[in-house]
Amino acid sequence: YNSIIDASFGPGTRRAMAAWQEANRFEPTGILTTAQRRTLTGAYLDARASLGLETIAETQAGIDFTIPAGLVRFDRYEAPFAHFEPATDDGVKVVLISQEGDSNTMAALYDIMQTLEIVPMEGRRNLGREEFTLTGQNEEVISHTFARAVRGTVKGFTLIWPADDEKRFRLALAAMEESFRPTDGFLPDTLGSGAPQNIDLLAGLQIRRPDRARSGFFVDASGAVLTTFEAVDQCGRITINEDIEADIAASDATLGLAILRPREPLAPLSVARLAAYEPRIQSDIAVAGFPFGGILSAPVLTYGVLADVKGLDGDANVQRLEIAFEDGKSGGPVFDGSGAVAGLLLPRGDGTRQLPESVAFAADAPVLAEFLSSNGIEVAASDASEAMAPEDLTVLAADMTVLVSCWK
Numbered sequence: 001y002n003s004i005i006d007a008s009f010g011p012g013t014r015r016a017m018a019a020w021q022e023a024n025r026f027e028p029t030g031i032l033t034t035a036q037r038r039t040l041t042g043a044y045l046d047a048r049a050s051l052g053l054e055t056i057a058e059t060q061a062g063i064d065f066t067i068p069a070g071l072v073r074f075d076r077y078e079a080p081f082a083h084f085e086p087a088t089d090d091g092v093k094v095v096l097i098s099q100e101g102d103s104n105t106m107a108a109l110y111d112i113m114q115t116l117e118i119v120p121m122e123g124r125r126n127l128g129r130e131e132f133t134l135t136g137q138n139e140e141v142i143s144h145t146f147a148r149a150v151r152g153t154v155k156g157f158t159l160i161w162p163a164d165d166e167k168r169f170r171l172a173l174a175a176m177e178e179s180f181r182p183t184d185g186f187l188p189d190t191l192g193s194g195a196p197q198n199i200d201l202l203a204g205l206q207i208r209r210p211d212r213a214r215s216g217f218f219v220d221a222s223g224a225v226l227t228t229f230e231a232v233d234q235c236g237r238i239t240i241n242e243d244i245e246a247d248i249a250a251s252d253a254t255l256g257l258a259i260l261r262p263r264e265p266l267a268p269l270s271v272a273r274l275a276a277y278e279p280r281i282q283s284d285i286a287v288a289g290f291p292f293g294g295i296l297s298a299p300v301l302t303y304g305v306l307a308d309v310k311g312l313d314g315d316a317n318v319q320r321l322e323i324a325f326e327d328g329k330s331g332g333p334v335f336d337g338s339g340a341v342a343g344l345l346l347p348r349g350d351g352t353r354q355l356p357e358s359v360a361f362a363a364d365a366p367v368l369a370e371f372l373s374s375n376g377i378e379v380a381a382s383d384a385s386e387a388m389a390p391e392d393l394t395v396l397a398a399d400m401t402v403l404v405s406c407w408k
Contacts, residue, residue, distance in 0.1 A: 047168050053175050058082060061098035062185030063155055066175045068092060078204040079187040080109075080154075090162060092172075093118070095205070097147050097156035098187040103130060106149040110134070117206040118143055118160050121237070121407070131156075137163055144173055148182070155182040210405035213293035215332035216240070216260065217341070217400045220377050223266025224249065226368065227331035227404045229256045230347045235406035240266075242294050242405060250375040255317075256346050257363060257371050260404070269399035272333060273382035274365040275340040279306050284337055285321060287345050287360075288397035289329030299332065299401040301394055306342075309364070317367045319343050325360040332401055334362045339396050340382030344368055 014030035022028040026036060052070020061082045071092040072084040080099035086092055095118065099105065110132045113119050120136030120143065131148035142163045147156025159176060161169035212235070216227030225240055229251050232238050238246045244262050251258040279285070285306050288299045304323025311318035321334070325348065334343035343362030348355070372379050388396070 048171055051168065051172050051175070053172075055179060057183070058096060059183075059185065060191075061096050061155075061187055062153065062183045063096055063098060063157075064179070064181040064183055065157070066179035067094060068172045068175075071172075076204065077187060077191045079189050079191040081204065082187065083204055090165070091141075092162070093158075093160040094176075095158040095160070097145075097154065097158070098185075099154050099189070100152060100186050101149070101154045102152065103149045106130070106132065106147055106154045109147060109154060113145055113147075113158070115208055117208050118158055119145060121208075139163060142166060142169055146177070146180070150182050153182065153186045155186070210239070210242075210293070211235075211408045212406035213290060213328055214330050214347075214404045214406075215289035215299065215328065215345070216402050216404040217288070217331075217333045217344075218266075218268035218271045218402065219259070219372060219379055221268065221271060223262045223268055224377055225260040225262075225402055225404065226272070226344060226372065227258050227260060228344070228347055229253050229258045231331050231404045232258050232260065232406060235408065237407040239405045239407065240402050242403060250371075252371060255363065255367060255371055257344070257368070259372070259375055259377065270396055272341040272379055272400060273339075273384075274369055274379050275336050275338075275342040276381040276383070278309060278364075279319075279336045279342050281306055281308060285323070285342065286335045286393060286397070287321075287323055287329055287332050288335070288401040289326075289332030289345065290401075290403045291326035291328040293328055294403055294405070298398050299403075300329075301397050302329065304358075304360075307359075311361055317364060318346070319362045319364050321345075321360045321362055322358050323360050324358060331404060333397070335393060335397070337387045338382060338384035339388040339393055340384055341365060341368070 017032055018028035018030040051068040053066050054069035055066045057064045071088055071090050072094050073087040075083045075085040080097055082096035084094035110127050113134055119134050120138040123136035126133045134145040136143050140163055141160055143158055143160045145158040147154055157176060159173055214227060214231035216225040219226045232248055238260060240246050240262055246260040246262045249259040249261040283306050286301050286303050288301050290299055302324055304321050306319060307322045308320040310316050311320060330345050330347040332345050333341045334345055336342040343364045346361045346363055369379060
């Protein structure tokens with residue numbers, strides 16, 4: 001039944017009853033018999049009883065509410081959260097939210113909560129002036145988060161439940177929403193469990209990380225990014241620098257290249273200029289990229305040598321480099337000594353060929369130019385002739401190179 005509760009025994013009610021009868025192998029008449037009413041009521045009461053609903057006064061957090069006490073138990077405080085961990089194998093969790101603050105604090109919390117694993121990306125989002133709600137569901141969990149700015153504090157909760165048990169989730173959520181009442185007090189910022197700090201955790205909650213993190217670089221003034229095909233292959237969602245949504249504008253699995261377009265135009269500080277001449281063998285090169293994913297806010301510049309202007313199999317479109325390789329660097333620009341982009345670092349491949357760690361490969365500048373041009377992007381050739389100072393190259397790399405994240 002998906003309509004409003006109007007106390008009217010109409011067609012919607014009859015359809016819902018008939019659907020229940022059919023699901024339970026009764027004749028779908030739309031009218032319940034006395035025995036069927038008893039069965040339906042008993043199933044509801046059994047489900048509700050299994051929650052072990054209990055009203056508690058959480059004085060430290062300043063919240064009174066009804067909790068599924070049969071499924072969770074209090075574990076710890078890590079401000080601004082009070083953690084209730086699973087008490088059974090069901091995997092149910094409750095997180096209370098309690099902190100000093102106003103509507104601005106609440107709006108910041110709204111953004112922060114969406115970076116956590118307990119709030120799946122797919123679901124409704126609603127931010128009002130004084131409260132917000134977040135719902136999310138994936139293959140594993142369904143969750144609901146509510147928070148409100150009230151009397152100089154922000155109070156709320158998140159209910160996390162197994163995705164295949166939605167009926168009991170709805171019962172527990174209804175009980176929590178009806179009973180939720182802020183009281184005096186809040187969790188001070190200094191309150192915590194004393195657990196070791198972890199960059200992947202926020203107050204004891206896992207921060208959502210991408211399934212794959214690679215590099216790329218700007219190739220036009222509106223923010224188009226060139227990266228590898230492997231970086232964005234089979235991604236449900238793609239971001240540039242973690243928070244800018246992007247779409248695949250073009251890709252070529254054979255060349256191993258892809259172009260990304262941000263959903264909103266950007267204004268890059270620097271855009272790639274391609275090398276006009278083939279670099280000399282044994283000349284110095286540098287690769288910019290994110291070998292540690294998003295842990296560092298700026299790309300790392302790694303120096304090496306152009307070992308050959310062709311691949312091991314004689315492929316003239318590929319350069320062989322002598323440089324320390326890490327997966328996160330792939331897709332990053334390969335600079336020559338003047339700061340021109342001489343190539344794009346390619347991924348290692350399928351692992352069938354075991355190569356020394358110092359061997360890497362790059363798609364050369366003519367290949368990049370042709371791929372970009374065939375997809376409507378004309379990249380200017382560099383007119384630089386003098387060697388670029390290392391500190392200037394570091395600035396150029398930081399302004400041009402981006403983190404490309406793949407989210408499943």
